[in-house]
Amino acid sequence: VRVTVLSGGIGGARFTTGLVDAVGAEAVTVIGNVGDDLEHWGLHVSPDIDTVLYTLSGRVGELGWGVRDDTRASMGVVAELGGPDWFILGDADIGLHLVRSERLRSGEPLSAIVADLAERFAIGVRLIPATDDRLRTMILTDDGELEFQQWFVGRRAGPAARGVRFEGVPGARPAPGVLEAIRDADRVILAPSNPFISVDPILAVDGVREAVAGRRGDVVAVSPIIGGEAIKGPLAAMLDSLGPERSALGVARHYAGLCSAFVVDERDAALVPAIEALGMRVVTAGALMRDAPARRRLAEAALAA
Amino acid sequence: VRVTVLSGGIGGARFTTGLVDAVGAEAVTVIGNVGDDLEHWGLHVSPDIDTVLYTLSGRVGELGWGVRDDTRASMGVVAELGGPDWFILGDADIGLHLVRSERLRSGEPLSAIVADLAERFAIGVRLIPATDDRLRTMILTDDGELEFQQWFVGRRAGPAARGVRFEGVPGARPAPGVLEAIRDADRVILAPSNPFISVDPILAVDGVREAVAGRRGDVVAVSPIIGGEAIKGPLAAMLDSLGPERSALGVARHYAGLCSAFVVDERDAALVPAIEALGMRVVTAGALMRDAPARRRLAEAALAA
Numbered sequence: 001v002r003v004t005v006l007s008g009g010i011g012g013a014r015f016t017t018g019l020v021d022a023v024g025a026e027a028v029t030v031i032g033n034v035g036d037d038l039e040h041w042g043l044h045v046s047p048d049i050d051t052v053l054y055t056l057s058g059r060v061g062e063l064g065w066g067v068r069d070d071t072r073a074s075m076g077v078v079a080e081l082g083g084p085d086w087f088i089l090g091d092a093d094i095g096l097h098l099v100r101s102e103r104l105r106s107g108e109p110l111s112a113i114v115a116d117l118a119e120r121f122a123i124g125v126r127l128i129p130a131t132d133d134r135l136r137t138m139i140l141t142d143d144g145e146l147e148f149q150q151w152f153v154g155r156r157a158g159p160a161a162r163g164v165r166f167e168g169v170p171g172a173r174p175a176p177g178v179l180e181a182i183r184d185a186d187r188v189i190l191a192p193s194n195p196f197i198s199v200d201p202i203l204a205v206d207g208v209r210e211a212v213a214g215r216r217g218d219v220v221a222v223s224p225i226i227g228g229e230a231i232k233g234p235l236a237a238m239l240d241s242l243g244p245e246r247s248a249l250g251v252a253r254h255y256a257g258l259c260s261a262f263v264v265d266e267r268d269a270a271l272v273p274a275i276e277a278l279g280m281r282v283v284t285a286g287a288l289m290r291d292a293p294a295r296r297r298l299a300e301a302a303l304a305a
Numbered sequence: 306v307r308v309t310v311l312s313g314g315i316g317g318a319r320f321t322t323g324l325v326d327a328v329g330a331e332a333v334t335v336i337g338n339v340g341d342d343l344e345h346w347g348l349h350v351s352p353d354i355d356t357v358l359y360t361l362s363g364r365v366g367e368l369g370w371g372v373r374d375d376t377r378a379s380m381g382v383v384a385e386l387g388g389p390d391w392f393i394l395g396d397a398d399i400g401l402h403l404v405r406s407e408r409l410r411s412g413e414p415l416s417a418i419v420a421d422l423a424e425r426f427a428i429g430v431r432l433i434p435a436t437d438d439r440l441r442t443m444i445l446t447d448d449g450e451l452e453f454q455q456w457f458v459g460r461r462a463g464p465a466a467r468g469v470r471f472e473g474v475p476g477a478r479p480a481p482g483v484l485e486a487i488r489d490a491d492r493v494i495l496a497p498s499n500p501f502i503s504v505d506p507i508l509a510v511d512g513v514r515e516a517v518a519g520r521r522g523d524v525v526a527v528s529p530i531i532g533g534e535a536i537k538g539p540l541a542a543m544l545d546s547l548g549p550e551r552s553a554l555g556v557a558r559h560y561a562g563l564c565s566a567f568v569v570d571e572r573d574a575a576l577v578p579a580i581e582a583l584g585m586r587v588v589t590a591g592a593l594m595r596d597a598p599a600r601r602r603l604a605e606a607a608l609a610a
Contacts, residue, residue, distance in 0.1 A: 041403040042347070073397040073400065077400025081404045083403070092381065095380065098346040098379060
C-alpha cells in the first residue's frame with residue numbers, strides 16, 4: 001500500500017512515525033508545508049519540513065521541534081550583538097540551515113535539497129516540500145498582517161487570527177513529484193495538523209487541491225482536535241476566530257469535499273453523526289499519539305477508514 | 306599619544322593588547338587585514354578582524370583564534386550533510402558570522418559593522434577593516450593560484466608560495482577613517498604580522514602605501530621573525546620561497562621606504578648593522594609576546610623606537 005501524507009510539523013511528523021511502523025517507510029511519501037518557512041539571520045528555515053526530518057531520524061527535541069539537547073551558543077552571540085533572538089535556533093539546527101541556505105543561494109531547488117537531507121538523515125520516507133516557489137502563510141490580525149512565525153512565535157499567537165492568506169499563490173507550482181504522489185497513492189492522508197496553517201498552504205499550491213479532491217474516495221483526514229482542544233499549537237483559538245467551530249466537526253466541515261473518511265478521537269464519538277452527515281465515513285480511535293504504539297494504532301485506523 | 310597599528314591576526318592582536326596596556330585603548334586605532342576573508346557556508350568570515358575582536362575582548366581561544374571553549378555542533382551537522390568542513394567554525398563564532406553576513410547582505414559596509422561589533426564587545430580600541438571593498442589575497446603556487454584560506458588552511462600551506470596577488474586592487478578604496486588614522490597618528494606601527502599576507506594587503510588598498518610612506522619618520526615596524534623562525538604562521542617558508550631572506554633583515558628589506566624604525570628580538574642583535582644600513586633606527590626587545598608583561602614591553606619598545 002502506497003500512502004501519501006499532507007503534513008505540517010509536530011502532529012504530522014508524529015503521525016508519520018506511526019505510519020512508518022504500520023506500512024514501512026518505503027511506502028510513505030510526505031508532502032511537507034513550507035508556508036511557515038522564514039528567513040532568519042540570513043538562513044532559510046523550514047520549521048515543518050525540519051520537524052519531519054528530525055522526528056523521523058530520531059533526533060527531535062523534547063518539545064517536538066529542533067534537535068534534542070541542542071545548545072544555543074550561536075544564538076547567545078547573535079543576541080549579544082543586537083541581532084534578533086525571538087526565534088530560537090540551536091547550534092546543530094543551524095548546521096542544517098547553513099547547508100540548505102547555501103545550496104538554495106547556489107540555485108538548487110528546495111525539493112532537491114530536502115530529498116538529499118532526507119537521504120543523509122536516512123529517514124526512509126520520501127519527503128517533498130509542497131512547492132519550490134516562495135509561499136508564505138500570512139496571518140491577518142487586528143494589528144495588521146503578520147508573517148506566520150512573526151505571529152506565532154514573535155507574538156505568541158497573541159492577536160486573534162481574523163484570516164489567513166498565502167503569499168505566492170496562485171503561481172506557486174507543485175514541487176516535482178507532488179501531484180504524482182497524490183495521484184498514484186493508494187491512500188492520501190491529511191495528517192492531524194492544523195488545517196489553516198499546515199494543510200491549507202499545501203492545498204493552496206497550484207493544482208494540489210484539485211488533485212486531492214480528485215482522489216476524494218481515497219482521502220482520509222485525521223482530526224487534530226480532541227474534545228475541542230488542539231493536540232498542539234494555535235488551532236483551537238483559530239477555530240474560534242476563523243470558524244467554522246471549535247471541534248473535530250469544525251475541522252471536518254473545513255475539509256468537506258476533499259476527503260471521504262475522517263478519524264476522530266474516541267472522546268469525540270458524539271460528533272460522529274454530524275460528520276457523517278457531511279458525507280464522510282467516520283472512524284474513532286485514540287488520537288493523542290502519546291507513544292509509538294498509539295501513533296501506530298492511529299495510523300492503522302486512518303488506513304482502515 | 307595616538308597610535309595606529311596595521312595588523313593581521315594573532316601576532317598583531319597580541320601586540321595590540323600590549324599597546325593597550327601601554328597607552329590605553331582610547332589612544333589606539335587598529336587597521337585590520339581583510340585579504341584573508343572568505344565566504345564559507347554562505348557566511349562572510351573575517352579571520353584577522355575577528356582575532357583582533359576576540360583577543361581584545363578576552364574571549365579568544367587557546368590557539369590564538371576563534372572563541373575559547375567553543376563547541377562545534379553546527380560544523381558536525383554540516384559535515385554530516387556533506388558540506389565542506391575544511392575550515393573550522395565554532396558555534397559561538399558562527400553567531401558573529403551570521404550577524405555580520407546578514408548585515409552585509411542588507412547593504413551595510415563592513416567597516417560600520419566592525420565598528421559596531423567592536424563597540425558591543427567593548428574592546429576599547431578603534432578597529433577599522435582596511436577596505437569595505439572586496440580584496441582577496443591569492444597565493445600563487447605550482448598547483449595554481451589559491452585563495453589564501455584554501456592554501457593556508459585547506460592545503461595546510463603545503464605548496465610553496467611563488468607569489469602573492471591581491472584580487473580587487475587597484476580599486477579597493479580605504480574604509481572611512483583609514484587614511485585619517487594614518488595621517489593623524491603620532492606613531493604608525495606595522496605589527497609583528499606576516500608582511501606578505503597580513504600587512505601588504507592593507508598597504509595594497511588605494512592610497513594606503515603612500516599614506517604610510519608619507520609618515521615614514523613616525524612609522525615603526527616590529528619584526529614577526531625571531532632567529533629565522535616565524536612567531537606564528539607560514540612566514541618563514543614564505544621568506545624562503547618569496548625572498549628576500551629568512552630573517553628579520555628580510556622583513557626589514559621588505560619594508561624599506563615605509564618605516565624609519567625597526568624592532569627586532571634580542572636574539573637578532575647581530576642583524577642590527579645590516580638593518581641600520583637600510584636607513585632605519587633599530588631597537589632590540591623581547592619579541593616573543595609570551596605573556597601580558599612581555600607584550601607591553603614590546604609595545605613600549607616600539608613606541609620608543
